[in-house]
Amino acid sequence: MPSRSVSPMDYDRKSSRRSPDAVDEDRDRRRDDREEDREDRDRRRDAGRDDRRARSEERSDDRRRKPRGDLMTMSNEEVAFILGRGGSTKRKIENVSGASLDLDERALELDIVGTATQRARAKEYVNFILDQRTGDVNIDLSVSRPDLTVVEIPEECVGFVMGRQGSVLRGLEEEWGTLMFFAKSRQTKSGPTEKLAIFGSRRGRRGAELKVMSAVEHKNPGFFTANNELKHPLKDVPSEEDGEDDDWGYETRQLGEDEFSYALGAKGSTRKKLAAASGCILEFVGTLAVMSGDAKSRARCHDYLSWLLLQRTSPRMEVDITGRDDVITIHVPSECMGMITGRRGEALRQLEKETRTFCFSNGTVPDTKDEYLLIFGADKRRCQEAKEIVMERVRRDQARGGLSYRNEQRYRRDDRRDDRRDDRRDDRRRDDRGRRDDRGSRDYDRGGRDYDRGGRGRDDRSGRDYDRRARSRSPARRY
Numbered sequence: 072m073p074s075r076s077v078s079p080m081d082y083d084r085k086s087s088r089r090s091p092d093a094v095d096e097d098r099d100r101r102r103d104d105r106e107e108d109r110e111d112r113d114r115r116r117d118a119g120r121d122d123r124r125a126r127s128e129e130r131s132d133d134r135r136r137k138p139r140g141d142l143m144t145m146s147n148e149e150v151a152f153i154l155g156r157g158g159s160t161k162r163k164i165e166n167v168s169g170a171s172l173d174l175d176e177r178a179l180e181l182d183i184v185g186t187a188t189q190r191a192r193a194k195e196y197v198n199f200i201l202d203q204r205t206g207d208v209n210i211d212l213s214v215s216r217p218d219l220t221v222v223e224i225p226e227e228c229v230g231f232v233m234g235r236q237g238s239v240l241r242g243l244e245e246e247w248g249t250l251m252f253f254a255k256s257r258q259t260k261s262g263p264t265e266k267l268a269i270f271g272s273r274r275g276r277r278g279a280e281l282k283v284m285s286a287v288e289h290k291n292p293g294f295f296t297a298n299n300e301l302k303h304p305l306k307d308v309p310s311e312e313d314g315e316d317d318d319w320g321y322e323t324r325q326l327g328e329d330e331f332s333y334a335l336g337a338k339g340s341t342r343k344k345l346a347a348a349s350g351c352i353l354e355f356v357g358t359l360a361v362m363s364g365d366a367k368s369r370a371r372c373h374d375y376l377s378w379l380l381l382q383r384t385s386p387r388m389e390v391d392i393t394g395r396d397d398v399i400t401i402h403v404p405s406e407c408m409g410m411i412t413g414r415r416g417e418a419l420r421q422l423e424k425e426t427r428t429f430c431f432s433n434g435t436v437p438d439t440k441d442e443y444l445l446i447f448g449a450d451k452r453r454c455q456e457a458k459e460i461v462m463e464r465v466r467r468d469q470a471r472g473g474l475s476y477r478n479e480q481r482y483r484r485d486d487r488r489d490d491r492r493d494d495r496r497d498d499r500r501r502d503d504r505g506r507r508d509d510r511g512s513r514d515y516d517r518g519g520r521d522y523d524r525g526g527r528g529r530d531d532r533s534g535r536d537y538d539r540r541a542r543s544r545s546p547a548r549r550y
Contacts, residue, residue: 350449
């Protein structure tokens with residue numbers, strides 16, 4: 072066999088091959104380099120962690136050495152109680168007092184920052200909350216305070232006002248931005264009533280006060296009202312930020328039972344609508360409507376309430392809006408008015424809820440087929456928003472060829488009827504397919520049963536028939 076010639080390239084490949092020892096040395100070197108890089112990263116990470124810990128401890132030491140405000144030391148349980156679920160209690164104290172609370176959970180310290188008045192109020196509120204955790208809240212009620220309103224609650228209504236585990240009071244605090252406690256006073260003797268202390272701004276205290284009075288009057292009729300008025304006038308103690316010379320106050324209006332139900336609405340929806348549109352606090356203490364706020368908001372609320380009650384008895388409204396600055400007028404085609412109001416006014420009620428306005432139709436435009444739609448509200452921006460929504464709905468309705476609300480509802484009912492008919496047809500088809508499958512299996516089983524019957528044979532039947540004939544023979548008569 073001839074020998075294969077070796078080319079110069081083969082010599083180059085052989086000479087370029089490395090020994091196994093050299094390969095192992097390179098692998099060990101790369102492994103050592105990776106370990107060194109890993110150790111360097113660990114050292115840098117540890118150094119950064121130590122620096123951050125040192126800076127954190129330094130800031131904590133600075134806070135201990137130089138607090139920005141008034142410093143309060145607490146226990147672990149007190150810190151958790153002041154913080155509340157998700158920080159809710161801490162936020163309420165900040166909102167009511169106006170101060171800023173810096174709670175250090177590691178150092179168990181509370182730093183209160185703000186003006187002297189804000190810091191003093193925040194410290195009092197914190198102490199009241201901590202007293203509530205261990206027992207009664209003791210408050211000096213003999214001194215008039217600009218941030219305090221006291222409501223007398225009969226003992227049989229205390230649980231009703233508090234709710235389960237204080238849920239009703241907590242809800243009122245969230246709604247009106249207040250802090251509320253059932254307080255004990257060393258200066259006054261306890262009687263058949265409990266004293267509910269409400270802390271907060273004047274508007275927040277008044278809203279929470281009227282809400283509690285409404286609940287108590289519902290539970291215990293005649294406790295707050297008599298002869299179509301309040302038994303005791305509401306006390307208005309202005310705070311420093313409210314001013315002494317403003318026109319804040321309240322008015323009352325007695326309603327009949329039917330008027331009260333109509334003005335209240337389902338779950339208080341109509342009352343909330345009037346209050347939001349007018350910017351006035353509106354509550355019903357029994358059947359007595361109490362409107363509280365400045366003079367303009369009270370006047371708006373009184374007018375809106377009067378027009379609402381007029382809608383109850385008058386099929387067509389004609390309201391004089393001359394000189395009013397809280398209304399926007401829109402001309403709506405008559406064929407589109409049904410679409411704007413909706414079935415039983417549902418669409419218009421939803422618009423009022425979204426824009427915080429009060430809307431109703433006010434007769435026809437002279438020499439046209441249009442109708443007036445009035446949009447009332449204390450916030451002009453909200454009124455303009457409601458106007459844009461209405462005009463967009465009118466344009467969309469006219470683009471569809473003037474499809475009115477009633478026709479639209481009829482077409483929707485027809486579509487739903489067709490859909491239900493199609494669904495029933497599909498269900499019958501599926502049932503028919505299922506019956507066919509079942510019928511085939513039943514036929515197969517039936518055939519098997521017939522085969523079994525045939526297996527028993529006619530002899531059995533003939534035997535039974537024979538026995539039957541034998542049994543049917545009547546005995547011989549005896550004469």
